[in-house]
Amino acid sequence: MVSSVDRSLDWVLILAPYRRDAEYLGALLDEHEVAVRQATGPDELASRLTEAPGMLVVTHEALNPSVLSIIAEHLVDQPDWSEMPIIVLLDGAAPHAKIRAELSKTWPRSRQIFFQRPVASLELLSGLQSALLARLRQRDVRDHIEREIELRRELNHRVKNILASVTAIFGMTRRSATSIDGLADDFSGRLMALSVVHSAIFEAGGETVDLADVIGRTCSPYRGNGENLIIAEGPPIQLGRDAGTTLALCFHELATNALKYGALSRPEGRVHLTWSLTSTSDPTLTISWIESGGPPVAKPSKAGYGTRYIRSALQGLLGVPPEIIFHPEGLHCIAAGPFSRLR
Numbered sequence: 001m002v003s004s005v006d007r008s009l010d011w012v013l014i015l016a017p018y019r020r021d022a023e024y025l026g027a028l029l030d031e032h033e034v035a036v037r038q039a040t041g042p043d044e045l046a047s048r049l050t051e052a053p054g055m056l057v058v059t060h061e062a063l064n065p066s067v068l069s070i071i072a073e074h075l076v077d078q079p080d081w082s083e084m085p086i087i088v089l090l091d092g093a094a095p096h097a098k099i100r101a102e103l104s105k106t107w108p109r110s111r112q113i114f115f116q117r118p119v120a121s122l123e124l125l126s127g128l129q130s131a132l133l134a135r136l137r138q139r140d141v142r143d144h145i146e147r148e149i150e151l152r153r154e155l156n157h158r159v160k161n162i163l164a165s166v167t168a169i170f171g172m173t174r175r176s177a178t179s180i181d182g183l184a185d186d187f188s189g190r191l192m193a194l195s196v197v198h199s200a201i202f203e204a205g206g207e208t209v210d211l212a213d214v215i216g217r218t219c220s221p222y223r224g225n226g227e228n229l230i231i232a233e234g235p236p237i238q239l240g241r242d243a244g245t246t247l248a249l250c251f252h253e254l255a256t257n258a259l260k261y262g263a264l265s266r267p268e269g270r271v272h273l274t275w276s277l278t279s280t281s282d283p284t285l286t287i288s289w290i291e292s293g294g295p296p297v298a299k300p301s302k303a304g305y306g307t308r309y310i311r312s313a314l315q316g317l318l319g320v321p322p323e324i325i326f327h328p329e330g331l332h333c334i335a336a337g338p339f340s341r342l343r
Contacts, residue, residue: 010132011035013053015045015062021089025057028121029128042066049074054135055085055128060094068106075110081142085111085131092116166191189256196248208343209244211237215273218251222264222271229264230255234275237285243342246317247287253306254289254333262331263294269330277339285318285339291330299326317341 012029016022017040029036037053039045045067049056056071075084086107090096096114103112111134113127170187177183196217200209212234219230239247251273255264263269275287291297303311307324310333315321318337325332 010054010136011037012128012132013037013039013045013048013056015039015056015058015067016089017041018059018061021059028125032125032129034128034132042070046070053084055087055131057087057089057128059089060091060099063088063099063103072106075107078109079142081138081145083109083111083138085113085135087113087115087127087131089119090114090116166194186256190249190252192252194245194249198245200244207241208238209241211239211244211247211275214239214244214248215251218248219255219273222255222259229269230271230273232273235277237275237277237339239342243317246313250310250313251289253310254331257304257306258291258294258331261295262297263291266294269293283339284336285342286334286336289331289333291332294330296328297326297331298328 012034014022014025014036015038016025022038026036026038037048037051039048042064049070058067058071071086078084086103088099088103090099096116100112100114111131113131115124115127174183174187177186196214200213200217212232215230215232219228219232222229255271258264258269258271263271269291270293272290272292273288274290275285277286278284300307311321311324314335318335319341320335320337322333322335325334
């Protein structure tokens with residue numbers, strides 16, 4: 001995207017090879033801190049135009065067929081947002097109407113301003129400054145267009161990523177489903193977990209999301225009689241969008257498993273979800289999911305979809321596989337890794 005401090009259209013190109021017009025114009029603009037470059041003939045004019053001047057000042061004596069053609073080619077090649085201002089200095093004896101008509105036809109998509117010499121310095125300076133202001137407004141339009149293009153590309157990229165995630169979630173859910181109702185329930189829950197993170201990022205207005213917000217939104221359905229069955233504690237931590245999405249899906253799988261088989265399947269059951277960050281130059285994030293108060297836990301003979309997903313997702317996110325312990329008093333899931341990977 002174009003920087004807001006880009007000054008590429010703020011300078012004036014002068015083609016006035018006869019008399020002392022170029023010297024006079026250069027001194028006048030320099031006095032008012034307007035950058036000026038000069039061309040002495042067609043070849044130098046063609047070269048200078050490639051540098052994207054903000055406007056062109058030309059005397060009508062310099063408008064030979066070669067110069068007319070060079071300027072016309074430059075104008076045709078302008079981007080859609082551009083309408084280059086051209087100030088033409090005319091002698092009193094010049095055929096003004098004929099010159100205006102010819103230039104209007106030869107130079108489309110230019111803002112032509114005519115002055116008759118001799119022209120007062122203040123009048124000429126006012127015209128130059130007005131033309132440059134119009135050019136700066138065109139630049140604002142350019143920046144807006146480029147920002148719109150960038151946003152559309154980003155939107156397209158995000159939509160593709162979301163659809164890819166949905167497709168992958170559906171495929172994995174289908175493989176582990178034992179009934180149509182079970183498939184619908186599990187798939188719906190996983191889509192909701194995906195949705196809460198995207199909502200949190202959108203409301204935050206940036207590319208990051210607070211870990212506590214991700215946990216709060218993902219675990220909000222697991223409240224019994226107004227009591228929070230998942231007790232979450234930890235410092236404020238900002239995650240990248242992808243990391244927030246991955247963790248939300250992992251928390252959803254852990255909560256779903258706890259609701260079916262673990263601590264959340266009993267009124268007295270609780271989950272303690274904590275996270276911490278070491279205060280080092282390369283900090284480590286540690287997340288712990290500890291269940292208690294549920295039925296006795298035994299290690300299953302075969303890992304289910306949720307366990308496989310959590311292991312794979314957290315290892316991909318943190319670079320280190322999580323520790324999943326089927327403790328008799330409740331499932332323990334502890335994940336730790338470099339925080340830099342989540343930003």
